[in-house]
Structures are given as C-alpha cells and as structure tokens.
Amino acid sequence: METLKNHPKDELLAAYAAGSLPLSQALCISVHLEHCTECTQNLHQLHQLGSELMLSLQPAKPSPKLKDKLFDQIDQILINAATTEKVTLPTNEANHSLPRCLHQFIKTGYEDISWKRLSSDIYSYELCRDQNNAKVELLRIKPGGTSGTHTHMGDEYTVILEGSFSDESGFYQQGDFLVKNSLDKHTPVATIDKDCICLAVTEAPIQLTGFFGRMLNPLIRRSYA
C-alpha cells in the first residue's frame, strides 16, 4: 500500500464513522479506506469515540418481554443450525479487483460496462442516484485525455479507482480522494500510460432564485444532466 496524499477531511471521516454521511459520499470514502491504512486507523479511533458517546447516554430499559423474545429467537437459530447443513455459496472471484462496495453495481469488470461517450476523451456510466438526487457515476478518461476546464454546480466527490490524473493543484493516483466545490475551477488530465477511472458523486445543483437565477437554472440543469 502506497502512502496517499489526498484524504477525506477529518469531519467527513467522522460523519462516515457516525453513519450520518449521505451514502453516496460514504461509497467514495469506503473505496478510499481500502487503499489507506492511515484513514483506516483513524476510523477505528472515531468508532471508539462513537462508542464512548453511546455509553454516555442515559440507558433506556426495555420491557422484560424483549429478553424472552430474543432468547426465543436464539433457540430457533440453534434448532435451525442443528437440523440444516451449512451451504457455502460460491463467491464470484472475477470481480476481486473492484472495491467491495462497488460489487452491488458492477458484476464483472470495468471493461464490460456500457460506457456512454461524452466526448472523444471521456466516457461515463451512471450507477445510481442517492437522496437529494445526487448522481453517482463512473468516469473514464482516455490516456492523456482531458475533461476540459470546468466548474461544478454542487460539490463533487471523486475517488480514483484506476490510473491517475493531474490538474492545477496536484497529481492524483489510485485511492486518492478529493472534493471540489462550486468555486473550484479545474482541468483534469489523465496520465498518458492508461485510462483513468474515477467514482464521482455530484450533488444536485442548487436552484437559484430571483430573476437572473431563474434565467440561469435551465443552463445549470443542462450541465448537470
């Protein structure tokens, strides 16, 4: 494992540990964690903080019936375990190189995806939508390709799955995590030796209000869709 330079901010990792982060963002962090021992260790310590906070709560006693119910369920489990044989499901080894949290969307590999061409350099594949309609997609930039200079209408969270790219502020490799907000303007260029594949989460654009805002909204929607 190489040492990465681009990590999620402390408060983002804490929200992940607390389970209060939108799942789309949690997906990106989960990929980063598979590549980052430092954040993994920090995560364990953030879990410890969570457990101390839970212990600080005023305990809320259950009714006595709950324990009976639980033990009934355990008895049932013990009976089932005694009467049924263990069946081990075959695991799909073909997708072992993909991050585990992406298996729910991609069954085999990046090659078999029906990529949608956005330009001569860029292809995309939408995985799903999260709450508030945040878009979760894979982006693929051809070797040496660029997405052109652009800004983002909402925050954009990116983690690199394969390959690498650079922009005005640095060089990013597999596992690197970055957030760009609507004020950041950047020009990513993929490294020439291979395709760069990223997982990107784009928050839905904020609707602008007021006369000029209403005029701009259709333009914003077009760049987001």
Place this chain on the structure above:
Amino acid sequence: MTRIATHSDKAAFSTLFDHYAPLIRAYSLAREPGANLVADELAQEVLIRVWLKAGSYNAQLSNINTWIFTLARNCRIDYFRRNGRYISDIDPTEIFNNIEDDDPGPFQQVHQDRLAKNIKSGLSKLPREQAEILTKVYLEGKSHQQTSTELKLPLGTVKSRVRLALRKLQVLILR
C-alpha cells in the same frame, strides 16, 4: 456437552443483554425520540448479530463497546433505509460491513484502553457547543447539512466545530 456450553453461553449473553440493550435502545431513541418499538427492534437485531458473530469477534482487535457501536450504527442505517425514511439506491451493507469484520491493522489493547480513557475525560471537558455538534452527528445521526439547519448555524461552523472537538479529544493521528 454442546448443551452445557450453550447454557453457559446463554447466561453470559443474558448479562450482556442487561448491560447493552438499554444503551442500544437509548441510541435508537436519540434519533427517534419516543419510538420505543423501533428501539426494541434495533436492540433485538444488534444483539442477535452479536450472538451470531460472537465466534468471529476478535477481542485483540477491537473492544466490545466499539464493536457493538458499529453494529448498532449499521443496523440503524439498515433499518431507516428498509423503512423508507432514507431514500437511496445504494445498499449500505457493503459500505460498512467490510469494516466491522476487517483486520484494523496495528492496533493494541493498551493503546485502545488509553484512547478510551482520554476520550472519556476529554468529553467531560469539551465546550458545550462542540459536544452539542458531536451529539447531533453521532447520536442523532444528522448530516452536517441537517445539523446546520437545526442549530441555525452556517455549514462551515458545523464542520469546524467537529474538527475542533476531534482535535481537543486527540482522536486522530495527525498528518
């Protein structure tokens, strides 16, 4: 022989229930005040997982409080998603479950105990406004955005208070 083992396991499990069920219920009630049935369900689900996974639990790697916290967090996310209170196409199982089973790396019991002690004493000294934010994020399960709306604070203030609290508690390895 299996029977005896099972009986003693059950006695130990009963003690564990008495300690943790009220805490897991409190954790659930922090998110949904007054929802006692939901709290019962969450406690039951977490403790069944504890029973089922007791064999794979490695005391060397994480202390039991932390393990139960992560189980409770995962079950709570699952529960809210199953019940349509969190609309998303994303299945959280694979995002979080890999972590509770994984080897957490170079982690020592001594180090954990020391950290737990530091956190405990740190929490009691934390400025009220920082403690309030940790409660929102960790116990009530609120996003930064929701916290900012509820407390009528700018989003940036919410984030910086989390950062300040973490620094004060010395939870993170500095880089």
